[in-house]
Amino acid sequence: MSPLLSLDNLTAKRGDCPVVDSVSLTIGQGECVGLIGPNGAGKTTLMRAALGLMPSTGRSSLTALTSAKRAHAAAWLPQAREIAWPVTVENVVALGRTPHLPRGAKLSAADQAAVSEALAQMDLDSFRSRLANQLSGGEQARVLIARALAQQTPLLMVDEPIAGLDPAHQISTMQAFQALTEQGKSTLVSLHDLGLAARHCTRILLMSKGCLVADGTPQEVLTPKLMHDVFGISVHFEHTSEGPVFQPLGLT
């Protein structure tokens, strides 16, 4: 099977300074990939460049596609939570079906089902007819995640989706991404909560200063050495009967 995303020496610059520096990687089917790294490491830029939302050099399998095909290949949830108009939650989520609808067509039964499924996954059934721009920040975040889920693409790329969510919804969101892997779909999720990354991701990418410095299972990446080198923190990482437990302890 062909990979869902492959990057080959992808480089994106701001002025002369490379924000993403020659990153090569491949994401196959059924992966939940956590993208971690300090602020300014280039996580967002990597994802935007991979999607062709900003100029870059090197190769990305997604930018080679037309914008219509790309919308079927990958969904993208930007970090900025923007809902400009007083639109109902259901209608926001239904926007995720845009690439699947011919111009001017109404939502089909299959589209409706996709919307309902995404709403249920994000625990939003009771919010259906509320105005999305009047919800709290965390609730809006969940609505927007549901929108990306409703796009039902093989690859989902999400930028810090769980920032600002309560613990229960942080976990349920990560579980939703994990559930996608069972359908052969993959998620690339950037996040700062390393504990959640350790528990829910099948693979972790670690970025520092624009470079991809580590790529592997949580066990391979979340090592004390790498955490010290990249984040400057000491950590505790242990496999328990309840699964992996990762806890940053302090600054080094």
Place this chain on the structure above:
Amino acid sequence: MTRLMAFLAALTAALFLASLAIGPAAATLSQSLTALIWGDGTPLTLIMREIRLPRALLAVAIGASLGLAGAAMQGYLRNPLAEPGLIGVSSSAALGAVLSLQTGFAATFAMALPLSALSAALVGVLLVLTLAGSRGASMTLILAGIAISAMAGALTSLALNLSPNPYAAHEVVFWMMGSLADRSMLHVTLAVPIMALGWLMLASLGRGLDALTLGEDAAASMGINLKRLRLMLVLGTSCVVGAATAVAGAIGFVGLVVPHMLRPFVGGRPSRLLWASAVGGAAMVLAADIAVRLILPERDLKLGVVMALIGAPLFLHLIYKTRKELA
């Protein structure tokens, strides 16, 4: 949605008939319509066909144009304050029209006048989009609008003052405020084809504007071609505002008031708002033009004055509501 459209369509039809029936020459509606349709050769036929019909048709076309342009600009900039009149597009178009009239370019070929206004409107739109950025923050949008309006207004006044025609200097008000008085079928044939082109372009934006509700990145990732959307928006807006302004002057606030009033009824969705605002805009301008004739029939009250009286308070209200963003 369909109920809203049916209501708006019925309202527009009723206002259209009222617009045909009202004028200084007294005649009943049935007399007027008979004269209009069958042409009994009386002066009333002349009045209906050459004075009132073009006026009503222009009110509908211009109203639809301005409503549509307002809804489209707001959808694109994600800002309820975006309106062709307020952000200087209409005044730019008026400048283009005045320049082409005073230099005699307008007389060189039939479409010269609306095309000149269109080109100037294009410059105005591009300036606004450049200054305000693609996410139209209120502050930059309004400041850009003030600057462009002031510049275009000053140049329009200058052109009119330099005109060898003694009457031209007094017509600054018309170009700034707009009026539908004494327009003829000639103006309809001049403006409507270009407006229709603009309508087609703007009407194609619905899906993209809906997706833009979630921001540019999200829209682009949902397969929306933002470059094409932007091009269509700029060209479409220039067409409708340019053609409307060339024949009726800069009528403001239609594109602000109408989308604002209708937004709650279409669930805030920009695509539906486009259609609703087009029909609502037609009703609004018809109503304002009727009001102009009823309030001060003898005094050539400008249509734009009535629109500003309705629109300016709403504009203040909107600023009040967005002042957090402005601060």
Place this chain on the structure above:
Amino acid sequence: MNVCTDQLAMLLADEGQLLSVSSLAYDKRTSAMVEEAQGYIPNTGRAEEVFLLKPDLVIAGTYTARAAVTMLERLNIKVVTIAPASSLKEVRARILDVGAALGQTERAEALAAEFDAGLAALQPDPNARKPRAALYGANGYTVGSQTLSGEMLTAAGFINIATEMGLTHGGTLPLELLALAAPEVVITSQPYPGASRSEAVPRHPVVARMQAQAVSSKMNDGDWLCGTPFVLRAIKNLARHRERLDK
């Protein structure tokens, strides 16, 4: 300093007596004496400009640049202001006024007598049909019968529809009412260069249609604008027009 008094002065003054006329006297649309005016210095009615010409006498219209006129008076220049003629009778009076100001009383009386004779000769045949006509200017302004233009229209044997509308002096006549009144003749004026919406009103297709149906007539504004003997020429043209209507 006024295009109307300029023309009377040009008709009455001795050679060398008149120094300067207003620049409007050189415009065919406002003056009937463009050629005669060539020998004089044009002025644009500013006090400074006129003062530098060091005239003994300035003839101005009542409505000529008031500020300039008072300034000249303060500079001890003798200014005679002459009101515009608002009837045919006043034309005669203005000829005499300007004559008196210039010290050309005899010449003025001769011109006035000539004017009287000319006017009498233009009396229309009382049995002739009187067609209905409208004078229609910029902004839809129509002129009533108690004005110079209105009297000229009557003298040429027309009925002014403004009278039917109750407009004795004049006023704005909406296009619709003009169309409804359906006069046989609509007399409009020549447009100025450049463009204006005001002048678009008498050029509306409705007026064009009415002018096509009847005989159209454009006012030669130079003859119409001022109370000078040239109004006789305008009346004559108008009367000829009327006669053509019934042929």
